[in-house]
Amino acid sequence: MRVLVVEDDPQLGPWLRDALADAFGSSDMVTTLDEGRAAVRVRNFELVVIDRGLPDGDGLALLPDLRQQKPSPATVVLTALDDPIDIARALDDGADDYVAKPFEPIELVARAKAVLRRLFLDRGGVVSVGNLSYDIINRAVLVDDNPIIVPRRELAILEAMVRRTGRVVLRETLEVAAYGFEDEIQSNAIEAHVSRLRRRLREANCKVAIRPIRGLGYLLSGE
Incomplete structure (x- = not known):
């Protein structure tokens, strides 16, 4: 799951980005309306947290751009204004x-989480493949109903593949899922994460296969 934080406060913004990354996965931060519009043009986000008092205008001006996304992300507005x-x-x-x-x-x-739960209610909040279940909202992985711990980047890669079960997931898509705008990505980073993820699932007796598709990416399917 990808999160976008639109906040210009130099202390609050990074704190929000890191807190939401810990809760939901990869998180990016921008500081202006223009940067927010640019971000949603190049990436799909499931959650966008927007401050109203931005240097170039009211954060609410970004909402029409978000409604045009298919599917539209969940949006939470932050403000010092609490007038009804x-x-x-x-x-x-x-x-x-x-x-x-x-x-x-x-x-x-x-x-x-409450907003995302409502958003995903009609889309199905839990995806199952073989004996693997993935809870999108709580980012929980279960094998035969037993929870297993998966590190953050591996979890982002697993989510990207689980949500596209039976389809080829491009390497670039996995990079977007696992890394933010400012992260440096080593040339073999995705391969290393996938290798560790395979081993982790195998040790949990997970009945799924992650197959490399030469020159493209990976495909996840039930064994």
Whole structure:
């Protein structure tokens, strides 16, 4: 799952990016409306957290761009304004939730999970392949109903493949899933992550196969 944070505060922005990355997976941060529009043009995000007071305008101006995404991401608006009229305007403009500053990390993550749960309700929140189950909202991996621990980047790669079961997932798609805009990617990084992921699943007696497709990427299927 990919998260975009649109926040210009030099302390709050990186903190939000890291906290949401820990909760949901790969997270990117931009600081202006223009950068937010550019980001959603080149990547699909499942969750976008937007501050209203941005240097080049009100963060609500990004909501029409997000509604044009297919599928549209969940959106949480952050603001120091807690007037009921401001809250109603944000929700009317298409925001899924509204969090007033200051807030606690646990509150933001819980509210984001609630929004994502509603978003994925009709799409199916749990994907199963063979004896592997993946809970998209809670980012939980189970094999024969037993939870296994998967590190963050491997988890992002597994999610990208599970959500495209039976289809070739391009190497570039896996890089986007596992790394942010500013991350440096070693030439063999994806291969190394996939190798460790295979070993981890095999040790858990997982009945799925991850096959390399020469020159393209990988394909995940039930054995």
